[in-house]
Amino acid sequence: MNMRTGMIRHPGHRVTTMAWSFVVVILSLFLLSQNELSASTGAEIVVSECMACHRFTGEPTSRFKLLAPDLIWAGSKYQRDWVIRWLTGQEPPLYAKGYRWDQGEELERHMTVPRSRAELIADYFEEYLIDPRVKVGAFDISTITKKEVEFGAQLYKEHACIGCHRIKENGKLVGGPQSTDLSESGRRYKVDWLYRFGINPQDYVPHSGEFLADVSELGLRYIIAFLAVQGRENFPYFEPWKTKEFEQASVARGQQLYKEYCAQCHGFTGQGDGPAASGLSPKPAIHANIPFDTLPMEYLYNVIYHGGRSVGKAPIMPYWGLTLGQQGVADVIAYLRATFKGKPQAAPGKPGAPSGVCPQPRQTKQAPPEFQRLTNPIPATEANIQAGKRLFQETAKPLACKQCHGEKGDGRGPLGAALVPPPRNFTCSDTMKTISDGQMFWIIKHGSPGTGMMAFANLSDQEVWQLIQYIRTLAQ
Numbered sequence: 347m348n349m350r351t352g353m354i355r356h357p358g359h360r361v362t363t364m365a366w367s368f369v370v371v372i373l374s375l376f377l378l379s380q381n382e383l384s385a386s387t388g389a390e391i392v393v394s395e396c397m398a399c400h401r402f403t404g405e406p407t408s409r410f411k412l413l414a415p416d417l418i419w420a421g422s423k424y425q426r427d428w429v430i431r432w433l434t435g436q437e438p439p440l441y442a443k444g445y446r447w448d449q450g451e452e453l454e455r456h457m458t459v460p461r462s463r464a465e466l467i468a469d470y471f472e473e474y475l476i477d478p479r480v481k482v483g484a485f486d487i488s489t490i491t492k493k494e495v496e497f498g499a500q501l502y503k504e505h506a507c508i509g510c511h512r513i514k515e516n517g518k519l520v521g522g523p524q525s526t527d528l529s530e531s532g533r534r535y536k537v538d539w540l541y542r543f544g545i546n547p548q549d550y551v552p553h554s555g556e557f558l559a560d561v562s563e564l565g566l567r568y569i570i571a572f573l574a575v576q577g578r579e580n581f582p583y584f585e586p587w588k589t590k591e592f593e594q595a596s597v598a599r600g601q602q603l604y605k606e607y608c609a610q611c612h613g614f615t616g617q618g619d620g621p622a623a624s625g626l627s628p629k630p631a632i633h634a635n636i637p638f639d640t641l642p643m644e645y646l647y648n649v650i651y652h653g654g655r656s657v658g659k660a661p662i663m664p665y666w667g668l669t670l671g672q673q674g675v676a677d678v679i680a681y682l683r684a685t686f687k688g689k690p691q692a693a694p695g696k697p698g699a700p701s702g703v704c705p706q707p708r709q710t711k712q713a714p715p716e717f718q719r720l721t722n723p724i725p726a727t728e729a730n731i732q733a734g735k736r737l738f739q740e741t742a743k744p745l746a747c748k749q750c751h752g753e754k755g756d757g758r759g760p761l762g763a764a765l766v767p768p769p770r771n772f773t774c775s776d777t778m779k780t781i782s783d784g785q786m787f788w789i790i791k792h793g794s795p796g797t798g799m800m801a802f803a804n805l806s807d808q809e810v811w812q813l814i815q816y817i818r819t820l821a822q
């Protein structure tokens with residue numbers, strides 16, 4: 347009864363509760379449908395959520411008239427995965443000091459949307475925001491070599507790019523954070539857009555790219571190659587020496603090329619005595635003394651295709667890629683490997699021994715005094731010595747030290763005999779005790795001009811000190 351009364355007593359209350367729930371359900375359905383409706387196309391999302399800040403149509407204009415970067419050509423510009431990550435809040439800001447730093451704008455986190463909406467926006471970009479000026483496939487990323495990226499990295503600094511766009515070096519952000527961050531540009535941009543931007547940046551943002559204006563066509567290729575690999579670990583670099591041009595290389599054609607292009611300096615029989623040699627310092631390498639088939643193909647390719655400077659050697663060893671093409675370079679390398687096997691090594695200490703002589707005559711230029719005085723700042727721990735050993739024997743680029751200085755450090759590596767003056771004999775303590783740590787540091791970083799000792803500018807200070815720790819263990 348009580349129950350019944352209760353039931354009778356409460357209906358009004360119940361109705362109110364039900365009505366409320368009803369309202370809530372309707373309301374949320376309404377809100378949801380609102381949401382769903384506007385989410386039904388990317389275009390609608392863009393209109394309602396993005397246009398307050400970004401432009402989607404119009405002519406390029408000064409960044410100082412914009413609230414945010416233009417998205418007029420977003421479909422051609424960004425990789426889809428990056429757009430999704432950006433819009434779902436998984437990417438760091440691009441403009442570290444705020445896009446409108448001139449107005450004292452603080453950096454704000456970019457708005458985010460749920461993944462489903464980000465997908466719709468990306469669809470919209472790809473369908474409607476395509477730039478007809480960008481040729482798909484214009485930049486063939488599959489032909490980029492490591493060396494070209496290295497050149498790009500140099501140009502990036504020489505042309506001041508680093509002054510306004512940060513990149514990552516050894517895991518650290520470096521450069522001026524004025525414009526967009528390019529440290530992960532290989533994961534953000536479509537490379538064809540980057541390339542088109544590079545051809546004339548004014549077509550996108552007026553007064554943003556005059557710095558590229560005096561870069562050569564090849565230089566542009568290198569810079570774009572450099573940007574295209576930023577943020578991409580394990581990028582599959584092109585290795586020309588593994589292509590069909592090398593498979594089908596011809597020794598006979600190579601011999602002809604050698605006669606026409608190389609003998610003028612290196613001599614017809616590879617003795618380094620061509621007509622031009624008398625005026626050159628350093629002297630052309632004596633090919634007859636080099637066992638070419640022991641040298642890494644990557645090194646041979648680079649020194650011939652890109653010239654001496656590309657491997658830290660003298661720029662008077664010309665770059666042949668443009669003259670001979672890929673096939674010509676392959677042919678001439680085939681000729682070198684088939685013809686020159688190196689000279690039999692004389693016993694150390696005997697006349698005619700390429701090195702191994704002790705004490706060793708030494709005319710190396712003195713390092714500047716502030717380097718002379720340096721002592722090795724890292725301890726001679728087993729780990730440091732082993733790290734130095736690995737570089738010396740295997741990993742140093744462009745060429746492992748042992749190729750000239752020899753596995754034992756006695757200066758009798760495969761290339762050693764080709765060089766005048768010969769490589770330093772690190773096993774000779776009489777000579778080595780006269781050479782300071784700082785002197786070695788300087789020569790390893792800068793090379794010994796006029797000799798075969800190349801510059802290893804790409805090694806970090808730490809690596810050079812590790813090498814020196816190792817070299818000190820070789821003296822007997």
Ligand code: HEC
Pocket residue numbers: 391392395396397398399400413414415417420429432433439440441442444445454455456457459467526
């Ligand atoms: C309140 C203004 C604002 C709104 C709204 C806004 N953005 Fe942005 N957006 C910016 C700013 C500022 C940047 C510069 C990047 C940064 O944060 O450093 C940016 C950067 C971007 C970038 C990278 C541009 C580049 O080339 O550097 C994309 C892509 C982008 N926004 C897409 C969108 C989309 C899509 C929407 C709508 C869903 C949107 N944004 C809404 C202000 C806004």
Ligand code: HEC
Pocket residue numbers: 409415502505506507508509510511524525526540543551553554555557558569
């Ligand atoms: C003095 C500063 C400055 C220098 C130096 C500079 N840039 Fe820029 N760069 C800009 C500005 C400004 C923009 C337009 C984007 C923006 O509004 O920040 C831009 C845009 C770009 C973009 C397109 C970015 C995007 O997402 O739209 C690339 C790529 C780029 N620069 C590469 C380079 C390269 C390569 C160099 C060197 C050759 C270089 N920049 C030198 C200021 C500079």
Ligand code: HEC
Pocket residue numbers: 603604607608609610611612622626627628629630631646649650654658659660661662663664666678761764797798799
């Ligand atoms: C204008 C003169 C000149 C011409 C022409 C020339 N070279 Fe050289 N080459 C040099 C000089 C000088 C060096 C030594 C550079 C150094 O030690 O810094 C050198 C070094 C080399 C080396 C490196 C050997 C080493 O010690 O690592 C190779 C390989 C080589 N040349 C191949 C060629 C080939 C192949 C051709 C023809 C396609 C050629 N060179 C044409 C001047 C020339």
Ligand code: HEC
Pocket residue numbers: 708709710711737738742745746747748749750751761765767768769770781785786789790794797798799800802813
């Ligand atoms: C292509 C041959 C070649 C390669 C590779 C090479 N060197 Fe040398 N190195 C030489 C020659 C030649 C000399 C003698 C230079 C001279 O007489 O001035 C030399 C001299 C030196 C000296 C003595 C400097 C001095 O003041 O006497 C050091 C130290 C040295 N090399 C370290 C290295 C290290 C470390 C590596 C590897 C990272 C290396 N070299 C790779 C050819 C080479």
